Every structure is written in structure tokens, then in C-alpha cells.
Amino acid sequence: MSHVFPRHCHANPPIASHGDGCFLIDTQGKRYFDGSGGAAVSCLGHSNERVRQAIKDQVDQLAFAHTGFFTSDPAEQLADLLIANAPGDIDRVYLVSGGSEATESAIKLARQYFTEQGETQRRHLIARRQSYHGNTLGALSAGGNAWRRAQFAPLLIEVSHIAPCYDYVERAEGESPEAYGLRAAQELEDEILRLGPDTVMAFMAEPVVGATMGAVPAAPGYFQRIREICDKYGVLLILDEVMCGMGRTGHLFACEVEGVAPDILCVAKGLGAGYQPIGAMLCNRAIYDTIAGGSGFFQHGHTYLGHPVAAAAGLAVLRELLDNDLVVQVRARGAFLEQRLRERFAQHPHVGDIRGRGLFWGMEFVADRDTKTPFDPGLGLAGKLKKAAFAEGLICYPMPGTRDGRLGDHVLLAPPFIASEDELDGALDTLSRALDKVMAEVG
Secondary structure, X not given: OOOOOOOOOOOOOOOEXXXXXXXXXXXXXXXXXXXXXXXXXXXXXXXXXXXXHHHHHHHHHOOOOOOOOOOOHHHHHHHHHHHHHOOOOEEEEEEEOOHHHHHHHHHHHHHHHHHHOOOOOOOEXXXXXXXXXXXXXXXXHHOOOHHHHHXXXXXXXXXXXXXXXXXXXXXXXXXXXXXXXHHHHHHHHHHHHHHOHXXXXXXXXXXXXXXXOOOEEOOOOHHHHHHXXXXXXXXXXXXXXXXXXXXXXXXXXXXXXXXXXXXXXXXXXXXXXXXXXXEEXXXXXXXXXXXXXXXXXXXXXOOOOOXXXXXXXXXXXXXXXXXXXXXXXHHHHHHHHHHHHHHHHOOOOOEEXXXXXXXXXXXEEOOEOOOOEOOOXXXXXXXXXXXXXXXXXXXXXXXXOOOOOOOOEEEEEOOOOOOOHHHHHHHHHHHHHHHHHHHHHHO
8 A cells, every 4th residue: 555645546546667768667668658748847858868967976976055054066057057048137046946936936036025125015916817826825826727726715815816818718709819919918907007006016927828728828919018017017027937938838938939028037847857856936137136235135945945956957957958959949849749730630629729839739628619618527528538648658738627717628738859750740649549539438
């Protein structure tokens, strides 16, 4: 009997034994193509020698030194390399252990920035419905995933949520994508005015919405208008690239394609590529200088900040991405994957939308394509698809609640950057078979 507390108490998952490129292999020898990179994590696959060797070398030299006393070479080098490639005036890196820690740190830094400036009335955070920013209480409060929030609602801090930029469902008939983007962005200004412009500290959003909606990019011009609104009212812009960053969408930082730079930026997942738990919160020079010139102390922290072994892994991952032009390869492989997805599924009677960027793609399933009506949530379509695909040897990321936390189903694909065209084709063959089985079951 296992003493592990699993994600699902009634599941009996196989034991992962080892990795081979884009595949995970269980103790029975069955191979699974990692079509979602776990949760958009394993961008380099599961057997990258450069990263593995960097971890071994670092353990041999220095396993741990608490940041209350020391910094370390890998942490310093990783921060330097991130800043050398970061957008805008991003100047400092706060290394954490994962995405929830990164977003939690961002929220607290935004608040401390304003308190150190004497603007203690700035306390409101605005985010978007159907977003996901992590599972700690602060991050969960910022997220707009109704299902994840429901049972913990009494414990959550107050956060305002405006509409997502969700072209497939919320753009009106006859409305251009650009006009829709401006209309959606206007909700931010409206909410700032409702709360009081001098009481809002930050707006948080994913450049490409990941788990909750399934790889939904913003409409053209949306984030440029968001940046303008934030600047107008002195509100910090926090971009959560935990899932969509680090090359996943075809740019090292996902916000690059939007032509904007945030004040605070969060990354994780692909930064460690699964080899070590690591994330980072990055901030601009003005925010850091305010803290440094004030209290001189960010009133926040965790035991494993800047962990040397995790930092060594992150540094090796980032060097692998940059030295081998893997971000450029993501754009090429992404174009191939998009083409194949559309060829195979665009006319499927129950695929309503195919959307994404780079190697980050989602398909939304509907009972009726003409009306965009989602399936009855009682059918459990997403769960059935995950199970059917896994049985066929494909790891993918189906999720329910796409529309509002209850209605809607989608599948997210985020394969390793090293996946070949043949491997991607094989994964789509498997997904097609699994989808056919599930659709036959749900009717």
C-alpha cells in the first residue's frame, strides 16, 4: 500500500521509470509521448545530457546555501542571462521554486512597492476571469478559475476580476478582432475607475491563457491598450508567463510578440524544464530601486530561494534554448503542428476552436459547432479524453470548465521543443483515436 498522498485518491497511476527524449516509460516498459510536457514543463524532453550533467556537477560542488547568508555562482549567472534577454526595463530576478511562488511574490512586491512610496491606499489587484495564477492562497485569489476557487473562497483575499480576452466566445458577430481587443481592454479602465484610480496597485494576466482556457492568445492590440491604461493610472502590469513563457509560444518571453514590457514578470515550468523545481519573478529597475532606496528589504521569502542546484539546472536549460536556437525551432515546429491540427480537426463536428501559438495549442470541444454550445459537464468529457489518450500512450492536458469553471471542455498540447515532425504526427494520430472513442461514448 502506498503512503503517498496522490492528486486523486482513487487513481492508481503507473510508476514512471525513466525518460527517453520526448517519451516517459513506466516500470512495465510502456512508452508515453509527452504531448503536454506534463503541464507545459518538459520543454527539453526527459534525457537532456547537458542539464543532467550541470545538476550532478553542482551537487558535487555545492548543494545548498541559504540566501540569508550567501548568494551562489549559478544563481548569479542565471539572473544575468535572464536579464540579458528580458524585455523592457526588467532588471532584477528573484529566484523561487515554482510558478505559485513566483506569482505570490509578484503580488506582495507590488504592494510593498507602493507602501514604500507612501501610497498605502493602493491595495486592489485586478485580474481576469478564467485565468490561473497558482494554488497558494494569494495566487488562487488572483486566478479566476471558479472551480479551483470554490471551496477555498472564504480564505481568499479580495481581487477584482474582469472579462478574459476570449475571441472564440466573446467577440460579437461583425466585430473585428482589433475592435474586440479594445473593448475587452476597456474593462480594465472601467474597473480601475470603479475602485478608485489611486487604490489599484496592479493588473495581472497571462499573455496566452494556459490551463484554464486552453492556449488562448489575446486579440491584436489588447495588451498594448492594457499597457496604456496601466501607465495612465500608475498601475503595475504583472504578466504571468509561468506556462506560456521560456520559449513555449515561440519567443523567449511571451510578451515580446505583444510589443509590451511588464513591470513584473513571472516564469517557471520551462525554466527548469522539469529537471529541477525553479521559477522566477523579474521586476523592473524602478521597483527594485524603490525597495533598495527605502527599507532595503523585501518582506518576503522562502527557504529554497535561489537554490544552487535548481539555479544550475535553470542556467543549463536557458543556455540550451539559446545556444541551439530552440526558440526559433519552436516557431517552425509550431507552424507544422498548427497545420496538422487544422488538417485533422478543423472540420471535426465537435471541435469548435483551434487556437494557440508556438508549441502551445488548445482545442475546444462543443456539442454543436454552429451555436458553440458546450457539452453537458455531467458527461465528464475532459476526464474521459485524458484517460483514453493515456491508455493509447499519449500524455495530454484535457480540462473541463473552459467557459466559466463549469461549462466547456478543451485539450491543451505543449510538447517538448525537441519533438520531431514524425513524433508530432504520431501524437495527433493517437489523439484522434482517443477522441473518436470518447465521442462515441458520450454520443
